[in-house]
Every structure is written in structure tokens, then in C-alpha cells.
Amino acid sequence: MARRENPEINAGSMADIAFLLLIFFLVTTTMDVDSGISMKLPEKPPKNYEPPKIKEKNIFEISINRNNDLFVDGDVMELKDLKEAAKKFIDNGGGVGNPIPGEEKGKECDYCQGARDPESSDHPNKAIVSIESDRASDYSTYVTVQNELRTAYAELRNALSLKKYNRSFVEIEEAYKKSGNKDKNLEIIIKEIKTAYPQIITDLDPTDSSE
Template sequence: MARRENPEINAGSMADIAFLLLIFFLVTTTMDVDSGISMKLPEKPPANYDPPKIKEKNIFEISINRNNDLFVDGDVMELKDLKGAAKKFIDNGGGIGNPMPGEEKGKECDYCNGDRDPESSDHPNKAIISIESDRAADYEVYVSIQNELRRAYTELRNELSLKKYKRTFDEIEEAYKKSGNKDENLERQVQVIKDSYPQIITDLDPTGTE
């Protein structure tokens, strides 16, 4: 009886298929990317720039020492109390603000709900939050502080938006994005709220040594 030979398998095409599958998975697979805090760095001022004089009462001073202790205007504060303190400072409305868009001169804040303490911030568009941290402080603490400050601004914006437009700022901003950033009325509303409570957070150079 004749011996039957085993048929040979062409492995060349298998290698091509494996290579194509590898390319497909590389192109379609999404990678997890660590995301940080979105911040826009200030542009370098011109050589002859004369910075405006800022009243001390318009600065909300936050500092973090190497032991991760939080200080606000020199006093120790718990992280859970930071958002409320920041809102109170931003929304104080104790004086005259910078001119708003379309205005020739500044005026008192007619939408602020604060104590109008003359020793605290004059207006939300003058209220500056300053953060200074020790180089040895934990980054997680810094991020937590930034989150609390952003929550303070978000709540103030949502409260004013509900009062003016019967919708939260978050809802209006989301609707504007869904319109493809083309709805001029929503764009105007978003800008009005942002101008009313501009997010002014500045970072000072770190202190201490690693």
C-alpha cells in the first residue's frame, strides 16, 4: 500500500495575518494616561511692565508646610473648611471691583451674597487666591487643595447661574458644548458667569528644600 504524505502548511500567510492583527490592536487600543491639573501658565510680561498694586485684603493666602499642614492667612485650617472659607472670601463684595466687560469703571458687586466686610476682598474679580507650598509637601495634598478651590468657584457660579438663568452653570456649559460651541446665547451666558466669578488662582515659587 502506498504511503500517504502529509500536506505542507504554508506558514507565510499566517505571519502576515499575525502582523496585521498586531497593527490593528496597536491602532485601536486605548492607553490610560495620567492626567494632571489643567492650568494655563502666565505669559512672560514685557521688560517695562509695571505690575498693578494689589491690596493685601484682596489676597487669600494659602500655604502648605513640609508636614502637609494647611495655613490660610497665617492660621491653621482643616482641608474640609477650605471651600467654605474660599467662597466667603471670593463672594465678600466689600468694595469696588475692576470694570466688567462693557463698563468704563468698576462698581460694587450687586450679585454677591457675602458679608461685605471692608477688611476682606472688594469684588470677585479682584479676589486673588495665592498658593505657596514647601518642596517637601505631598503632591496629593496640593491637588486636594486645588480641588476644594475649584469646587468653591463652581458652587458660586452655579448659584449665580440658577438665579439669573434658572439653570446651573454646569448645565449651561454642557448645553453649549453639545451645540458645537455655536449657540451664541449660551456662549453669552457662559461668559457672563465666568466674568462674574473669574477663577484667579496663582502659585508662588515653592519654599524649602527637598
């Protein structure tokens, strides 16, 4: 009796299936993407540019050391108090601001609700927030500081917008986006509020306390 041979398995179709599965998983798998803070870098100044002199009282100095301790103008501050301290500084209105387009000279802030302390910032368009961090500090602490400062500006803009237009600045921005960025009246309002409270946050080069 002849011995029956086992038929060979055609592996060609299995290779095709494996390849198709590989393509399927590559297409459908969700990849984790690192997120960060969206920041617009300033334009390069022209040659022979001399930066204007800035009064020390118009600078809100924030420092983060290697232990993630927060210092504001040299004094220790809790992170939870940073937003209100920043709002108080920005909205102080203790002097004359920089002239805006259409003005020959700067004016006092007639919308500021601050203490008008002559030893603090003159005007929101002169108020500069400066951040310096240690290289060994946690990135999460830096991000939290940035979030607190941006929230401070957002709340000041919302308050002014509600006072003048009975609508928050966020609502006006959303309405402008829904118009396809074509509503000129809303565009003028947005520019006005941003001019009233320009977000001026600067980052200094990181320090290295180990040196």
C-alpha cells in the first residue's frame, strides 16, 4: 500500500495576512504626542537697536530655584498666591503708560482697578513679567507658573470686557471665530482689550545653582 504524503501548507497567504494586519495596526494605533506651551517668539530686532530703559518698578520678577521654591521680587511666595499678586501688579495703574498708535504721548490708566501705588507698575502696557528658573527645577512647576500668569491676564481682560460690553473677552473671541474671523466690530473690540492688557511675559536664560 502506497504511503500517503502530507500536503504542504502554503505559507504565502499567511504572509499576506500578517502584512495586512501590520498595516491595520499602524493605521489605527493612537500615538502619544508630547504637548507643550504654545509661544510666539519675538522678531529679531534690527541692527544697532537699543532697547528702551525699563524702570525696576515695572518689572514683576519671578524666580524658581532648584527646589521649586517660588520667589517674587525677592520674597518667597506660595504658588496659589501668584495669580492675584500678578493681577495686582499689572492692574496697579500708578503712572503714565506708553503711547499707543494714534497718541502723541502716554496717558494714565483710566480703567485700572489697582491701588495706583507709585512704587508699583505705571500702566498695564508697561508692566513686564519676568521669569527666571533654575535648570534643576521641575518643568511642571514652570508650566504651572505660566498658567497662573496667563489666567491673571485672562481675568483682567474678561473684567474689562464685561464692564464695557457686558460680554466676557472669551465670549467675544469665540463669537469672532464663529464668524470666520470676518466680524470687523468684534475684531476691533478684541484689539482694544488686548491693547489695554498686553500680555508681556519674558523668559530669562535658566540659571545653574550647581555652578
